[in-house]
Amino acid sequence: MSLLDVRLQAADGIVYAKLSGDVDLSNAEALGEELTALTPNDALGVIVDLSDVDYLDSAGIHLIHRLRENLRARAQMLRLVIPSESPVIHTLRLAGLSWDEEIVETADAAREAFAAS
């Protein structure tokens, strides 16, 4: 059983990745490599939609952390769609991370952030 389903769209310089299922040690590294590889240097940035993610572990946090660092180094923007009731918020809180700047409630809010930039 594949734990995770990933749907990718690239339009208007924005890479949008919608994840469904569990992100953990079994798939985080491959997912991180894929997201980085799919983001060209001239892209505006990446939206990772985690609203349909049931579980995120420290390996998943590590993947987002590295993606965030890579994008920052290239002056690209990252938005994470994590609704406040998402179980992902738990992991972030337990890990002592807030990522307030990147987290938005909905995919629309993420797109608006790109439009405003």
Add this chain to the structure above:
Amino acid sequence: MTDEPEVRERGAGQVVLELDDELSAPLDQARDIYKLSDPALSEIGFESLLDELLVRVRDLLGVDTAAILLLDEETQQLVARAAKGIEEEVERGVRIPIGRGFAGRIAQERVAILIADVDHADILNPILRQKGIRSLLGVPLIVEGELIGVMHVGSLRTRIFGQRDLAVLQLAAARAAPAIERARLLNALEREHYTAVMLQRDLLPRNLPQVPGVSIAARYLPARNEVGGDWFDVIELPRGQVGVVIGDVVGHGLGAAMLMGQLRTALHAYALDGHGPARALELTDRFASSLGRSVMATAAFGVFDSDTGSIHYASAGHLPPAFISADGRARVIELALAPPLGAFGYKPCPEHELSLEQGETMLLYTDGLIERPRVPLPASIELLVEAVRGAHHPEDACLMAMDQLVPQRGPRDDVAVIAMQNDPIPAILDLELAADATMLAHARRMLGRWLSQYEPEREVATEITIAVSEACANAIEHAYGPARGSFAVHAEAHDGVAVVKISDHGRWRAPRGENRGRGLKIMEAAMDGVELVAGEHGTEVLMRRKLSRQ
């Protein structure tokens, strides 16, 4: 009585031999020839039968070569199928068109033909010359007025085959032909049966997935004589759900098995795409209708949710599911059905929500299991209920059903059975899992099921699960060296406190890098206490957490 045959010229150097009715084969030879029609011969297998026949004929007539060519009806050619002394005929796949050459004329005219001297005869097959054969005698092989081939014998020295030789060969041919035909039919049937059995084996799931909280057993048995279109399937779905399918394509043989493969694949794919049982069956019905052939099949599909214990179930004309409770009581539940697949005609498929209690088993089956001649269906189903009463595990349920309902000689129709149990939730959780990251989800799900009996708040359950999964991830990353292979999770609750121990067989290593450090930090934040015990044979992580927030 003269030994000179009546002769007619037929082609260059070919002479038609006609047997004097008065003449028959010598008694001792005849006795040997009668052995050729021994029914046991057709059971030794087609190739061996032909070989055995040729050896006997060669010995009887004292010839150097003997060969059998069989008619390929499609191409109207004779194909060398067996040979003694001229094995090259078979090896080179010699084919002789009807009407041409020595064997071709025997077949066309259905007469025996003698060639006294190959050098002066019209012979198509170069192998006969190459082998140095001087004289040939051939007869047609005829079964019930139909030509099936030609048998011929040859001599390396010039020999005038006489009436006596012809009598022996014709008698041999008359006796051998039905045996050849019988073996050939048997061979073709066997080949189709074998192919269908192999195909069906490939079309059914090889290994059932290990789904946390669920035990599944399944059986498939082909019919006594023929494969059919029965199938079962298990579909692992996201979020702790699992689908079980039973189906039955009406009809038998290769065609039914192949159609089964298509329907199984279609339903499996629709289920993976997230469609519930009713919708998946509706889509499979549309798929069946689009195949451009008449399809009649029944199927039932149930999706079990291991978190809630519910089963969503829909049936397209299939037999009702049987349920065996934890204490062994068995019953069948009749539910509203959709028509069979291929016949929905856009009728909606009803979907039912049932619950599967802890320890309860649902059993799905095909009609091959229960149908008895002259026994009405309700009575047959009652026999099934009696057969599986008292089964405590899906394996037992399958075993008891097959053992008591399938006749000793094998079933008349093919049989598929699949049983799924909602595993009882243990008071103490004890897991031994392979040290592989893909097992993390399994561990989380088993822990979640175990926790559910204490009804903790969602947040508490989530935090415990996160901490345990992090500890398991550590164990998996530490598992190295000769003892690599597994880690264990042990959980129990006392006085409202969950105590979880995760042990591996590796040595604790200081968290490397930001990632692992974060894992430990998460564990400490989520639990009330975290202890690391690094021993010589492995590391234990001991964690405790109050189950209520008060």
